Amino acid sequence: MSHDSIPDLGTKAGRKAFRHEMRMVAVRPRRWGLWLLTAGALLMILPSALDLHAIFGWSPSVLGIMLIAVALPLLIAAAVLRRRYRRGRMTISRGD
Numbered sequence: 001m002s003h004d005s006i007p008d009l010g011t012k013a014g015r016k017a018f019r020h021e022m023r024m025v026a027v028r029p030r031r032w033g034l035w036l037l038t039a040g041a042l043l044m045i046l047p048s049a050l051d052l053h054a055i056f057g058w059s060p061s062v063l064g065i066m067l068i069a070v071a072l073p074l075l076i077a078a079a080v081l082r083r084r085y086r087r088g089r090m091t092i093s094r095g096d
Contacts, residue, residue, distance in 0.1 A: 033074030040067030
C-alpha cells in the first residue's frame with residue numbers, strides 16, 4: 001500500500017494491509033514501553049514471590065515503580081504517534 005494512495009478499507013485485503021501499516025508505526029517506543037512495563041510489574045511482584053528485599057541497595061518495589069513511570073510516557077508517545085499518522089493518512093486520502 002503506497003503512502004499516497006487511498007487506503008482501500010472496503011476489501012479484506014485492504015483492511016489487512018492497513019492494519020499491517022498501522023502496526024509498523026511507532027514500533028520502538030511501543031516495544032520499549034511494553035518491556036519496561038513488564039519488567040516493572042515483575043519487580044513489583046518480586047519481593048513477595050522470592051523474599052527479595054534489595055537489589056543493589058534499592059527496593060524492588062521502588063525500581064518497579066520507576067520502570068513503570070518511564071514506560072508510561074513511551075506508551076503514550078506511541079499512541080500519539082499512531083493517532084497522528086492515522087489522521088494524516090486519512091487526510092491525504094480525502095485530498096485535504
